[in-house]
Every structure is written in C-alpha cells, then in structure tokens.
Amino acid sequence: MDSVGTEQEAMGILDRRDFLKLAGAAGIGAAAGAGLLQSGAGAAVRTDLEPTDFTFTTRERFRPFHILAENFVRLDDSFNRNTRGNYTLLRPGPASEDDGFVDIGEGKARFGGQDDYYTILKSGTGQRAPFATVIVNVASLSADGTVYAGLYKDNNNYVHVYYDKDRSVVGIEARVNGETFLGPDSPFGEEQVDREEFRGSFRFAFVVNENRVIALVGDRHMDIGNFRPLIERDVFFETGIRQGEDEGALDLRRRGVLATFKNGFGARSETGSNIVFDRVRAGYFGEAGVRDLHTVQYADGTPYIKDNKLYFTLTNAGLGFFEKAHWGVWTMDLSDYSKIEQVGNIFWYNEGEKNIILGHHAGQIIRDEKEDRWIVVVSSWGDFGRQGGDQGNFGTVTYPDEVPRYEPPVDILYAELDFDVNPLRGVHILEGKKHPVNAVPFPTEGKWDPGLTRIDGRWYMGYVIALDLFSDFQPALAKSPRGADHTQVNFVGADWAREATEGPIIQKLGGEWRLFASHGDDEGNRDGTNEKYINRYPIYFLRSANPGANEENREAAEAERGQRLAFDGYLEAPHPTNIPHPVIVPIRIRRDGRTRTKYIMITFNGDQFFERVLGYGTHGDFFVMQAEQTVRGYEF
The missing domain is CATH 2.60.120.200 (Jelly Rolls)
Structure with missing residues (x-):
C-alpha cells in the first residue's frame, strides 16, 4: 500500500497544457473518463490515507454573473x-x-x-x-x-x-x-x-x-x-x-x-x-452569484461526467433574498476549471399549487439506474415563510401535535422523473412533494440542503436540521432500511453542538464514506473555547455516536444530549466566507498506464453584489480546489 508520504504528489493536470499532454499519452477518454462516466467503473481505491489526511488548495476563483442567461x-x-x-x-x-x-x-x-x-x-x-x-x-x-x-x-x-x-x-x-x-x-x-x-x-x-x-x-x-x-x-x-x-x-x-x-x-x-x-x-435571468453547489450523481455516488464535463447544480443568486434565487444545472470543463456553463433551469410548484411557479433551490439530482428514474431533492426556499415575498414576515413557527399540519418556513421537497425526461438540459417545472425526512427526528423550524446516496442497499440522506431558523442549525443524517426507498429514512444523528452548519455532503474520500459539512464565519464551540474553524471542514462517520439515545427527544437535542453523529475530524482546505459546501468530487485519471483518483472540491463564498440596494442574498464567488494527494484506483 502507498504510504502517506508517497501520496503527497500533486496531480498536475489542472491546466489545459497538462491535460492535453496527458490526453496525448493516454487518450482523452483515459484522461477524463470517456464520454459518459458510468457508475461502477474502475478499480477500488488503495491507500493508507484517511479522509482527515487530505489537504486542498484553491486553483480557481471567479464570479459568474449574467443578468441574462x-x-x-x-x-x-x-x-x-x-x-x-x-x-x-x-x-x-x-x-x-x-x-x-x-x-x-x-x-x-x-x-x-x-x-x-x-x-x-x-x-x-x-x-x-x-x-x-x-x-x-x-x-x-x-x-x-x-x-x-x-x-x-x-x-x-x-x-x-x-x-x-x-x-x-x-x-x-x-x-x-x-x-x-x-x-x-x-x-x-x-x-x-x-x-x-x-x-x-x-x-x-x-x-x-x-x-x-x-x-x-x-x-x-x-x-x-x-x-x-x-x-x-x-x-x-x-x-x-x-x-x-x-x-x-x-x-x-x-x-x-x-x-x-x-x-x-x-x-x-x-x-x-x-x-x-x-x-x-x-x-x-441568469445569476448575480452562485452558491449551494452539489454534483449530479448516480445513486451510488459516482459523479455524472459526460464529454469531459462535470454536471452539478447551483443556486443562481437573484437580486435579493432567498425567494429571488432559483436553481440551475451547470457543467464544468475538467480540462479548464474556469469554463463553467449553465445548461439547465429547474423551477417548481408545490404539490397542490400548480399555478404558482417558484424558484426552489439548494438540493441534488440523482440518476437511479436501478429504478430507471431521476430523483430530485430540493429546499423550499422559493416561497420562504410561505408569504411569497420578503416583506419581513418569515412565517409563524409552531409545533402542532399533528405533523401533517406543520408548516415550517423552509423544508425538503422531492420529485421523481422517468428517464425519458432529461432534467439536466433545458427548462423544467417540477412538482415538489414534501419529503418524509421533514419529520425526522421531529418537526423543527426548518430543514434544507438535502443530498442522497445509496450505499450497500440503503439510502443515506444528508441534510440540515434547524432548531432555530436563523441561529441554531446543524448537519444531520438519516438512512433507510436495507432495500427500502429514500422516502423511508430513519434518523442517524446530528451534530447538536454546531450553531451554523450547512451543505452536508456524502462522499467517498480515500475509499472511505463520510459526511462532510461546513460552519459559519464566526462559529465557536459552546463549551467556551471559542475555537474558530479556520480553513477546515468537520467530517463525520455515517453512523451514530450514541445509537441508544431517544432520537425524538427535542429537549435532549437542545441540550446537546440527543442522538448525534460520530465525529471523525477535520478536512484541511480553504474555507471561504459564509457557509461554503464542501463538494468533493473524485475524478478518474491515468498515470503511467494506471488508474488513479484525484479529488477536486467546488464551493462558494459570501461576497454580496450591491448589497446597499439589493440587501442580503446575492452571493457568491465560485471556487475550485484540488487535493494535494492522489490515490491508486478509482472510488467507483
């Protein structure tokens, strides 16, 4: 097996010159996963590196801005x-x-x-x-x-x-x-x-x-x-x-x-x-900035790459608060990270409200070939608070005894599409149904940022759970029984000690599944140490640290004694302002005739556009980072 020391070599195919050099030696398909990268391709990763051993550095930063797409x-x-x-x-x-x-x-x-x-x-x-x-x-x-x-x-x-x-x-x-x-x-x-x-x-x-x-x-x-x-x-x-x-x-x-x-x-x-x-x-309308990234992927986590282009979703920031944004599908040229392009627009209407078209955003698109379907999960920011406008009324938050009556200001919706519909191209308007995870482990002031991956026959869903909508929200994980669908998930845990964590991402790094998350600009530990999480992202195992806890006990969760995620450590990478999502993407490459994996991370920051006139919500810049380490084999 490779040692940590020998794994520290940089990839060196980021720019066009090096990519073309590699393509000439091994063929363009070998360099980037020819055509459409199919799920399950490649040999297993072999490395002694743990997810906490990887370090990322910024390779690109720029601001997508188009008032007309x-x-x-x-x-x-x-x-x-x-x-x-x-x-x-x-x-x-x-x-x-x-x-x-x-x-x-x-x-x-x-x-x-x-x-x-x-x-x-x-x-x-x-x-x-x-x-x-x-x-x-x-x-x-x-x-x-x-x-x-x-x-x-x-x-x-x-x-x-x-x-x-x-x-x-x-x-x-x-x-x-x-x-x-x-x-x-x-x-x-x-x-x-x-x-x-x-x-x-x-x-x-x-x-x-x-x-x-x-x-x-x-x-x-x-x-x-x-x-x-x-x-x-x-x-x-x-x-x-x-x-x-x-x-x-x-x-x-x-x-x-x-x-x-x-x-x-x-x-x-x-x-x-x-x-x-x-x-x-x-x-x-295009975008004043971008945020809330997530790769389009196959159900098993393989990134969707076609013609050397990575497909992913972005929140296209509007000229105002969250309801003014909408969801776009984008591609990035893997031979030139500065070349990103919007290729799809996805809009929504809520189930039973077909006549109102909304800009729900912050979610993921999954291609499930086992069931011949696309699964699309999203956060209902498009009518945040249900008031349909930013008039200062963010909705009345209550906790009724009957969950179906509960209407938080933002929750998780989903849609399923047959393969004869391609949500990655063109303009689509989807019906958003409330996902059952909104009641897992109990109703809260909000849930958002969903992402799905099927591992060993179980669906895992990462999401944000908000005990307080604006000041107390944490990364959470749920999973289904083996063989059950994504709508039948049970609570695994949350990091109740966090105060401002978004963008939980389920991904393999160095052959190990983890949940990666972020944190707020000034978030500190509640134990009084006031530690700042500068340039690192929290990592969690996909299991509970205390599975015997009463997962439905809200008071225990508020006291940080609820069922919690098992903490692994930190990922070392630049952490821009706001709450950037650590979207790690394994990319299959060839070196010396052997398959290897390099890792990039795409994310965003909180830089606003003309906040004096437009207020908050117009962020941010687009970042591409790359791991200093590569590994033998391919994650999928």
Whole structure:
C-alpha cells in the first residue's frame, strides 16, 4: 500500500497544457473518463490515507454573473432587417399619444411621431417562470425622451422599468386591469439618478426575480458584473399589500400571468423626437452569484461526467433574498476549471399549487439506474415563510401535535422523473412533494440542503436540521432500511453542538464514506473555547455516536444530549466566507498506464453584489480546489 508520504504528489493536470499532454499519452477518454462516466467503473481505491489526511488548495476563483442567461435567450433582435411583424404595437398612454410610429431596419429601431407619442413593442416571446430579463441598447435618447423595458400583456396590463431623461429619474410601474401602481404618481415609484450615468448610448435593463422588479444600467466599471442596480420594488406588495389588501393584484408567479406577459420595450416623447435602439435581448435571468453547489450523481455516488464535463447544480443568486434565487444545472470543463456553463433551469410548484411557479433551490439530482428514474431533492426556499415575498414576515413557527399540519418556513421537497425526461438540459417545472425526512427526528423550524446516496442497499440522506431558523442549525443524517426507498429514512444523528452548519455532503474520500459539512464565519464551540474553524471542514462517520439515545427527544437535542453523529475530524482546505459546501468530487485519471483518483472540491463564498440596494442574498464567488494527494484506483 502507498504510504502517506508517497501520496503527497500533486496531480498536475489542472491546466489545459497538462491535460492535453496527458490526453496525448493516454487518450482523452483515459484522461477524463470517456464520454459518459458510468457508475461502477474502475478499480477500488488503495491507500493508507484517511479522509482527515487530505489537504486542498484553491486553483480557481471567479464570479459568474449574467443578468441574462446566455443559453436561455428568448429574444435577440439587432434590427438588421425589418422585424416589425414580430411585435405587437401597444399604446398605453392617453388617446393624445397615439400617433407614434416605429421603423426597423439597418441595425436600428427608430421610434418617432408627429407629436407626443408613447409606443411599446410587445414581442411574442416570454418565460415560463418569473425569472426574466429584458435588456435594451439605447443608441440615442432625446432630451425629453423616456425608454421602457418589461413584460406586457396589453395596454392595461404590464410591468416595466423606465428612464426619463428630462426628469433624470428611473422608475418602476405596473398596471393591472387598467389601474396603475407605482410610477411617477407614486412616492415609491421612482429614484433620482445622475444624468451622467445615461450619457450617450447606454444599456438599460428590466429584471424580475419572483415578484421583485429591478432596473439596472450597464456599467463596465463594476467590481462584480457589468450592470448596476438603481431601483427595486416588490410588485406583489406594491399592488395591494401596501394598500392594506391581503394580496397583491399582480403576482408574477402565476402561470396565467406568465403565459400572457411577453417581453417588450418602447419609448415616449412629448415632442415626437426620435428615440433609437440598436438591440434588444430578453429571456431567463441568469445569476448575480452562485452558491449551494452539489454534483449530479448516480445513486451510488459516482459523479455524472459526460464529454469531459462535470454536471452539478447551483443556486443562481437573484437580486435579493432567498425567494429571488432559483436553481440551475451547470457543467464544468475538467480540462479548464474556469469554463463553467449553465445548461439547465429547474423551477417548481408545490404539490397542490400548480399555478404558482417558484424558484426552489439548494438540493441534488440523482440518476437511479436501478429504478430507471431521476430523483430530485430540493429546499423550499422559493416561497420562504410561505408569504411569497420578503416583506419581513418569515412565517409563524409552531409545533402542532399533528405533523401533517406543520408548516415550517423552509423544508425538503422531492420529485421523481422517468428517464425519458432529461432534467439536466433545458427548462423544467417540477412538482415538489414534501419529503418524509421533514419529520425526522421531529418537526423543527426548518430543514434544507438535502443530498442522497445509496450505499450497500440503503439510502443515506444528508441534510440540515434547524432548531432555530436563523441561529441554531446543524448537519444531520438519516438512512433507510436495507432495500427500502429514500422516502423511508430513519434518523442517524446530528451534530447538536454546531450553531451554523450547512451543505452536508456524502462522499467517498480515500475509499472511505463520510459526511462532510461546513460552519459559519464566526462559529465557536459552546463549551467556551471559542475555537474558530479556520480553513477546515468537520467530517463525520455515517453512523451514530450514541445509537441508544431517544432520537425524538427535542429537549435532549437542545441540550446537546440527543442522538448525534460520530465525529471523525477535520478536512484541511480553504474555507471561504459564509457557509461554503464542501463538494468533493473524485475524478478518474491515468498515470503511467494506471488508474488513479484525484479529488477536486467546488464551493462558494459570501461576497454580496450591491448589497446597499439589493440587501442580503446575492452571493457568491465560485471556487475550485484540488487535493494535494492522489490515490491508486478509482472510488467507483
């Protein structure tokens, strides 16, 4: 067997040069697990290394940022030809503003009129979920001009953002059945801006995340991204709740609204002056940052790798709190870790609530070939607190005697799909059923971050269990009886001494199954030592340290005497800010004609985007780390 000393060699195939060198010697398939890496391939790992012996270092760090997802563009018009027939002309203004015209061609869309006009071009494109972006490139704007971008049904139903050059304001306006909300007549509808921000030609964007609408201006000098937010409003709140109603008149999560509100843009002038656009793009919102990573895997834990690309899920951070984020499927080129690409969008509706489309996220996709199905597990952050908006009401947390009545602000959902559906590509809307693990070992203020692996005929589920939603949440593990399904899990244990631990990951490292977790930025031991867990991640065995404890005793758990996970030690690796998930991925390689395993870890940090305007929830950067050690054989 290899000794610890001889296992310390670095892999050295991280960059393209070394990868191509290896591919040339052994073949591209040998270098990365040819084509689709099938479950069960490779020889068993042989090493004396324990999981606690591995050390990781950062190889890549960057910030994914796309307010429009590049692979999910629904409208892209550079006006090189006359596309006027692709749009419906709307005139939302009074009758006196009905004489506008639009000429399209030669790379320009020219709005004008003999007198004052207010003209919108509504396209035939839209999105199936309330995560949308419309970007206009404005070539020239008259001194009295206003430009618009948004979602439109007709003259009496729309939501859009606008920039009024004459008054130097940006605003948000919604109209529902002819009644106007926000806009220039509301004290909440506009924000003053610096005219220099819109000097000359500029880009202007409308974004909606759930029911939050944001106006942004293009800015090449941003530290993160290339757009800067100027104003945000929650239209569900502003179209009813602010006025004392129970609900808003406009709810962009509703299928009926999504089906009829289409991408559009337009212009307005009091003098009939020409306003010129040279491009419009629209489609699904991308991300302000990323977090909550998890590999797509086979049921036995083998990572899903196809054409040298690792598939994984990310939370695509929205421009706001957790409900404003959604779930994406991404790939990473294993020959160049800086090349990641979103290839899928997964949205949800809760069981029995088919008409409300949500951005649930933070979970995992599992390919179960034994049962010919995909299993998808997720956290219900998309309607956090069930209020459908971040109005400060995070839901009333209670502990009724009857578990089915219990409605925590966030819990774990699941869906199962046949193999004729591929959730890894395109746009999907899944039905989320409550997972029975929500009652394991007892109802709490929340459970999230689920992940599943089948080991020796048993399903193991790692998840977070929250005794207190915001200040006391721990890694937990459940498992099924042998031969039972993932919906029949029993409690193994939790680390009740932890205060802020997320992202529990079940994975093999050095041939040994473990549960890996993380911790909060300033989490210390409750015994008074106040130890900071800098650059290390807690590791647990997949068993209980005290299996005889009463697992259903909440008081014992709160006193840290409940059924707990058996602690192994720590993984040495950079630990960025926030609560980064330690997503360890074993990669099969060839060296000197022999199969070996290298290990990478993908994770994130807590760097926010323009928190002053958008608040918390827009993080973070993407990290790739790699273990200094490799081992003989392959984990799977």
